[in-house]
Amino acid sequence: MTAATPAISIEHLRKVYRGGTVAVEDLSMQIAPGDFFGFLGPNGAGKSTTIHCITGIATVTSGKIEIFGIDAVKDYREARRMIGLSPQEFNVDTFATVTQIIDWMGGYFGLREAERKSRVDMLIQRFDLTAHAKKQFRELSGGLKRRVILARALVHDPKLLILDEPTAGVDVELRLDLWRYLQELNREGKTILLTSHYLEEIERLCRTIAIIAAGKIVRQGPKEEFFTVPGGLESAYLAATGKPVTHAAAGAA
Amino acid sequence: MTGRMGINWIGLWTIIRREWSRVWRVPIQAFLAPWISALMFIFIFGYVVGGNIRHIAGHRYVEFVLPGVLMLNVVNAAFLQSTSQIYFQRFLRYIEETLVSPLSYVEMIIGSLAMTIVRSVVTSLGILVIGYAFGATHMYNIFEFLFWIVSVSIIFGLLGIMIALWANNFEQLTMLNVFFIAPLSFVGGVFNTVSMLPPFMRWIAYANPFFYFINGLRHAMIGFNEAPEGLGVLVTLGLIAVLGLATWRLFSIGYGLRE
Numbered sequence: 001m002t003a004a005t006p007a008i009s010i011e012h013l014r015k016v017y018r019g020g021t022v023a024v025e026d027l028s029m030q031i032a033p034g035d036f037f038g039f040l041g042p043n044g045a046g047k048s049t050t051i052h053c054i055t056g057i058a059t060v061t062s063g064k065i066e067i068f069g070i071d072a073v074k075d076y077r078e079a080r081r082m083i084g085l086s087p088q089e090f091n092v093d094t095f096a097t098v099t100q101i102i103d104w105m106g107g108y109f110g111l112r113e114a115e116r117k118s119r120v121d122m123l124i125q126r127f128d129l130t131a132h133a134k135k136q137f138r139e140l141s142g143g144l145k146r147r148v149i150l151a152r153a154l155v156h157d158p159k160l161l162i163l164d165e166p167t168a169g170v171d172v173e174l175r176l177d178l179w180r181y182l183q184e185l186n187r188e189g190k191t192i193l194l195t196s197h198y199l200e201e202i203e204r205l206c207r208t209i210a211i212i213a214a215g216k217i218v219r220q221g222p223k224e225e226f227f228t229v230p231g232g233l234e235s236a237y238l239a240a241t242g243k244p245v246t247h248a249a250a251g252a253a
Numbered sequence: 254m255t256g257r258m259g260i261n262w263i264g265l266w267t268i269i270r271r272e273w274s275r276v277w278r279v280p281i282q283a284f285l286a287p288w289i290s291a292l293m294f295i296f297i298f299g300y301v302v303g304g305n306i307r308h309i310a311g312h313r314y315v316e317f318v319l320p321g322v323l324m325l326n327v328v329n330a331a332f333l334q335s336t337s338q339i340y341f342q343r344f345l346r347y348i349e350e351t352l353v354s355p356l357s358y359v360e361m362i363i364g365s366l367a368m369t370i371v372r373s374v375v376t377s378l379g380i381l382v383i384g385y386a387f388g389a390t391h392m393y394n395i396f397e398f399l400f401w402i403v404s405v406s407i408i409f410g411l412l413g414i415m416i417a418l419w420a421n422n423f424e425q426l427t428m429l430n431v432f433f434i435a436p437l438s439f440v441g442g443v444f445n446t447v448s449m450l451p452p453f454m455r456w457i458a459y460a461n462p463f464f465y466f467i468n469g470l471r472h473a474m475i476g477f478n479e480a481p482e483g484l485g486v487l488v489t490l491g492l493i494a495v496l497g498l499a500t501w502r503l504f505s506i507g508y509g510l511r512e
Binding site: 017049052055056057058059076077078080081083085087089090091092093094095096100104105107108109110111112152 | 258261262263264266267268270271274275278341342345346347348349350351352353354355356357506507511512
């Protein structure tokens with residue numbers, strides 16, 4: 001692994017579900033280490049499927065995925081140690097407590113008890129969950145649930161953080177707090193892959209942006225490239241995804 | 254970070270901790286129910302009815318019945334533990350927690366089976382205590398006893414995992430128990446010896462794997478054996494090997510686990 005080894009390298013990824021639906025078709029992209037990468041696309045475009053292929057939730061039909069130079073399929077255990085995932089949907093034991101959920105995830109990643117306890121305590125404090133630590137997940141509000149999912153993704157201090165719509169359904173206060181925290185983590189050297197439907201979120205946080213439509217990358221580049229046209233990111237997004245660019249969008253530059 | 258990982262012991266232990274916590278949310282269902290059921294079987298069939306039945310090879314009927322009742326409950330405990338743990342993980346999608354972590358397929362299977370064995374052993378200990386109250390608990394060979402409890406737990410743990418991977422609803426989850434486990438276990442010699450069966454039906458007992466499990470445990474507890482020497486152990490180890498390989502294969506292709 002050299003300094004130039006991408007955090008994520010995907011070559012010709014194809015994913016066909018058992019029913020025959022082609023979710024991702026010949027997708028190739030690279031994410032540089034330390035990048036804050038925005039992954040945009042309409043619902044059903046293939047964002048979550050791509051993330052699921054990277055993290056092992058979905059099988060890969062064909063193509064190659066490497067995480068910091070390690071094959072995510074052949075050497076999946078080594079690759080997964082470096083990834084923290086905050087999925088779009090809540091995939092937790094809803095009867096478990098906040099502390100248990102974060103602690104167990106640390107355990108799966110092989111963290112020893114002392115280290116695990118220290119990380120769990122720090123994350124519970126960082127995400128303002130102290131008053132809720134002993135509550136069951138199902139008793140929490142939507143915003144608190146989202147915080148637990150984020151804390152769980154960070155418990156093993158991963159080099160690569162994948163966030164699939166992490167601010168969907170959360171209040172403005174948490175969103176701003178989360179943005180600050182993500183920027184802090186990125187400054188510390190973590191590579192972040194973020195999907196979102198909030199263009200202002202991508203615009204504010206990311207340095208590189210890729211747009212996916214119908215399972216294919218239709219545009220990718222540094223953020224600045226998306227602001228060379230009137231209407232900025234919104235116009236670029238609509239144009240790339242094949243939606244008509246309205247005057248309202250074009251005039252919003 | 255490119256070095257090969259060894260066994261993820263902490264991850265394995267975490268699966269057991271998580272499942273222990275889940276089981277203790279339903280202690281009545283997990284432990285009290287099988288203990289009460291065993292108590293009723295021992296009291297009615299062993300003590301009340303058995304009091305009027307002549308000794309079998311020098312053993313009171315309640316002593317003869319206890320290993321069979323114990324084995325029935327081990328089979329149930331193992332099957333319910335493994336089906337519920339895998340199915341609930343799929344149903345609530347927290348199976349994804351282990352899928353995204355650095356746990357190998359073998360570790361995931363062993364973690365599930367370890368808790369299956371723990372639940373079976375705890376269930377067995379309770380039934381041994383109940384049997385002791387009736388003066389029916391004996392231990393002819395403790396190592397044999399442990400072999401049968403652990404190996405039968407593994408067999409039904411593996412079967413439970415496969416059913417839980419296949420099932421798409423709670424109805425399907427109970428099918429194997431209703432149509433296969435319950436009937437075969439009852440005709441596997443819980444209440445009778447093979448010699449009590451009409452001669453033309455005895456081959457059914459020898460063709461039924463449950464007979465070897467119950468017979469093996471009975472030998473471990475009271476020294477009574479009706480099967481050819483070593484055949485039960487061979488059948489059991491063979492089943493573990495076949496079911497273990499099949500389960501590993503299902504995990505490695507992501508059947509019921511990965512999209």
